[in-house]
Amino acid sequence: xxxxxxxxxxxxxxxxxxxxxxxxxxxxxxxxxxxxxxxxxxxxxxxxxxxxxxxxxxxxxxxxxxxxxxxxxxxxxxxxxxxxxxxxxxxxxxxxxxxxxxxxxxxxxxxxxxxxxxxxxxxxxxxxxxxxxxxxxxxxxxxxxxxxxxxxxxxxxxxxxxxxxxxxxxxxxxxxxxxxxxxxxxxxx
Numbered sequence: 001x002x003x004x005x006x007x008x009x010x011x012x013x014x015x016x017x018x019x020x021x022x023x024x025x026x027x028x029x030x031x032x033x034x035x036x037x038x039x040x041x042x043x044x045x046x047x048x049x050x051x052x053x054x055x056x057x058x059x060x061x062x063x064x065x066x067x068x069x070x071x072x073x074x075x076x077x078x079x080x081x082x083x084x085x086x087x088x089x090x091x092x093x094x095x096x097x098x099x100x101x102x103x104x105x106x107x108x109x110x111x112x113x114x115x116x117x118x119x120x121x122x123x124x125x126x127x128x129x130x131x132x133x134x135x136x137x138x139x140x141x142x143x144x145x146x147x148x149x150x151x152x153x154x155x156x157x158x159x160x161x162x163x164x165x166x167x168x169x170x171x172x173x174x175x176x177x178x179x180x181x182x183x184x185x186x187x188x189x
Contacts, residue, residue: 002034003027004064005072008086010040015107015144016083019137022150023105025064026162027072032169035070037061039085044092052186062096063087069169070101070133072162077108077116077138087172090123097128099174099176103165104136114138131174133165 005027007020027033043058065071075086084098089098102124104117117136124130135157143154150158 001032001069001166003032003068003070003072003165003169004034005036005074006086006151007038007040008073008075008083008182009010010083010085011076012040014076015139015141016074016076016105018144018150019105019107019139020072022158023072023074023103025160027166032166035064037064039089044085044088046092048126049138051090055092058092062093065093065096065100065130068100069173070103070165072103072105072165073120074105074107075117075120077106077113080108080113080116081115082106082120088119090120090128093095094170095128097124098108100124100128101133101165101168101172101174102130102132103133103161104162106136106138107140108138109141111142112139113140116142131168131172132156133161133166133168135161137161 005020005024007017009016024033024036042061044057073086075082108115108116121132125132137157139154145151
């Protein structure tokens with residue numbers, strides 16, 4: 001199993017990069033690491049259906065998403081919203097998100113930005129039918145030691161996020177149709 005990790009910042013120095021690296025390392029230890037894809041190194045076009053369909057960068061990223069049962073997104077938070085690079089990644093790659101398990105690791109300056117993930121969760125959940133890993137990580141600048149090193153409680157939260165993501169990916173296949181004969185739903189009016 002290969003789970004890609006996306007670093008969704010375009011900034012030279014970013015705490016979300018530290019989260020992406022930590023998640024990638026944890027996934028390696030769980031024998032589930034795909035590639036660490038740093039959006040600073042990609043020139044993804046803006047979410048435009050015509051351009052996205054012909055862009056080799058978009059097709060390569062779509063392939064990384066399609067190959068794995070799950071995806072980890074490490075996203076910076078600015079002004080109580082996720083980065084434009086993360087939003088563009090999801091919009092430009094389109095339907096490849098359908099039925100994916102998605103884990104989120106967000107990093108913001110203050111502790112008050114923890115709800116910034118709600119907008120991306122809503123989009124992934126309702127538009128793409130993703131299963132969102134319920135233990136998402138939000139880290140403020142206080143959670144990092146000097147030099148941006150991850151340790152202590154934050155390291156444990158990233159570990160839990162990755163372990164749960166792998167567990168869900170091993171046990172849930174969202175692409176398989178549900179057997180309607182096994183479902184027993186009572187209709188009430």
